[in-house]
Amino acid sequence: DQQVKQNSPSLSVQEGRISILNCDYTNSMFDYFLWYKKYPAEGPTFLISISSIKDKNEDGRFTVFLNKSAKHLSLHIVPSQPGDSAVYFCAASSGDNAGNMLTFGGGTRLMVKP
Amino acid sequence: KAGVTQTPRYLIKTRGQQVTLSCSPISGHRSVSWYQQTPGQGLQFLFEYFSETQRNKGNFPGRFSGRQFSNSRSEMNVSTLELGDSALYLCASSKGVPVGELFFGEGSRLTVL
Numbered sequence: 707d708q709q710v711k712q713n714s715p716s717l718s719v720q721e722g723r724i725s726i727l728n729c730d731y732t733n734s735m736f737d738y739f740l741w742y743k744k745y746p747a748e749g750p751t752f753l754i755s756i757s758s759i760k761d762k763n764e765d766g767r768f769t770v771f772l773n774k775s776a777k778h779l780s781l782h783i784v785p786s787q788p789g790d791s792a793v794y795f796c797a798a799s800s801g802d803n804a805g806n807m808l809t810f811g812g813g814t815r816l817m818v819k820p
Numbered sequence: 821k822a823g824v825t826q827t828p829r830y831l832i833k834t835r836g837q838q839v840t841l842s843c844s845p846i847s848g849h850r851s852v853s854w855y856q857q858t859p860g861q862g863l864q865f866l867f868e869y870f871s872e873t874q875r876n877k878g879n880f881p882g883r884f885s886g887r888q889f890s891n892s893r894s895e896m897n898v899s900t901l902e903l904g905d906s907a908l909y910l911c912a913s914s915k916g917v918p919v920g921e922l923f924f925g926e927g928s929r930l931t932v933l
Binding site: 738740747748749750751752755795797799804805806807808809810811812813 | 862
């Protein structure tokens with residue numbers, strides 16, 4: 707039973723355009739959400755996070771949107787750059803007691819074409 | 821500053837053997853988490869240690885165990901290896917807060933034959 711799902715295994719966009727990566731979750735106890743990106747042969751790298759008390763968080767070219775009623779979050783990258791090509795994972799946490807016990811989605815491979 | 825260091829990077833074992841993986845966290849980080857990555861199951865949480873105490877444990881059998889030392893370095897052990905234990909084992913460290921902002925190592929790739 708996947709509690710965090712990324713339904714698109716891959717996404718291809720043109721350099722300079724917007725990339726939108728989506729993530730759905732089922733567990734109502736999740737209250738903190740994160741995005742990680744992973745290059746081949748490297749560990750995942752933290753990108754951006756959002757608390758359930760917010761619906762948007764922005765950091766430079768990266769913006770995460772949270773729709774609690776739909777149990778959906780998305781990551782927007784604007785403008786997309788070839789160096790953004792990587793696998794992106796969304797992850798969720800259920801409160802302070804969960805510590806760093808994250809539930810990850812299956813990942814979306816983003817390819818940004820020059 | 822130095823990142824999270826995992827050793828060994830690659831190893832091959834046979835069924836029934838046991839394996840110990842090591843992780844050195846970023847200096848000053850007191851939390852160490854372990855995750856298993858496989859093509860079929862993705863990234864799955866194994867356990868987290870904070871100040872030498874196991875804070876959380878994922879849904880893995882008792883063959884998977886870990887510990888943390890006073891210098892925050894951590895080891896995980898898998899006993900009686902099965903073919904399905906073949907995976908990339910990732911260690912991540914953090915200060916503890918904010919929750920979830922982890923710094924991952926490059927992983928230890930275990931192949932069980």
